[in-house]
Amino acid sequence: MALENPVKFFRNLPKKKCPECGEHIQEQAESYFMECERCLAKKAE
Ligand SMILES: [Zn+2]
Numbered sequence: 001m002a003l004e005n006p007v008k009f010f011r012n013l014p015k016k017k018c019p020e021c022g023e024h025i026q027e028q029a030e031s032y033f034m035e036c037e038r039c040l041a042k043k044a045e
Contacts, residue, residue, distance in 0.1 A: 016025040018036035025036050033040055 016034075017023070018025055018034070018039055020035050020039035023036040023038070025033075035043070
C-alpha cells in the first residue's frame with residue numbers, strides 16, 4: 001500500500017495552543033481567538 005505519510009497530514013493541521021495556559025484549543029472554523037474559552041472568559045470580566 002502506498003499511503004501518504006500520516007505525519008505529513010497532521011502537520012497540515014497544527015493544533016492551536018492557548019498562549020495563556022497552554023491548553024489545546026478546539027478547532028473552530030468561525031473562531032479567530034488565540035486563547036481558550038476559559039482564558040477568554042477571564043478576560044471578558
Ligand atoms: Zn487558556
